[in-house]
Amino acid sequence: MDRESALAEIRTDIAEGRSDQVPSKVSALVEEFGDMVTILTCMSILKVINDESLNRELIDKLIASVEGNDILVFEAAQALRALGHPFQAYDLLKPLP
Numbered sequence: 500m501d502r503e504s505a506l507a508e509i510r511t512d513i514a515e516g517r518s519d520q521v522p523s524k525v526s527a528l529v530e531e532f533g534d535m536v537t538i539l540t541c542m543s544i545l546k547v548i549n550d551e552s553l554n555r556e557l558i559d560k561l562i563a564s565v566e567g568n569d570i571l572v573f574e575a576a577q578a579l580r581a582l583g584h585p586f587q588a589y590d591l592l593k594p595l596p
Contacts, residue, residue, distance in 0.1 A: 502532055509544060518548040526553060535564050535571055539578045546582060558587050569595055 500508075505528050512520050525541040538561045545553060558579070565571035572591055579588035 502528065502537060505531075506540065506544075513544070513548060518550070521545070521548055522550055522553055526556075529557060529560060533560060533564060535561060535575055538564060539575070539582070542582055554584070558584065562591060565591075 505524065509521055509524050509528070512518065512524070521544065525544060529538055529541050538557055542554065542557050542561075545551060545557075561575055561579070565575045572595060576588040576591045579585075579591065
């Protein structure tokens, strides 16, 4: 399944009240794609349904996905801050020159 179809399915689950299925689908989506945009989108989805059970795992994957690219590190830090993770955003920025 492509990313957009998977996200559409997740949105449908949320709209139809099946939010208990969302974390496993989010986890599978991140495992399959693993890029910064997918991870941040999934973190946003989990925030909407008030489920932060995967946050630590997703933040770790996000950090791994942007390592070595200062521009992506900065963008990821901005997104983390906006998602309510200012300390993790700061930790991500600390190594930058």
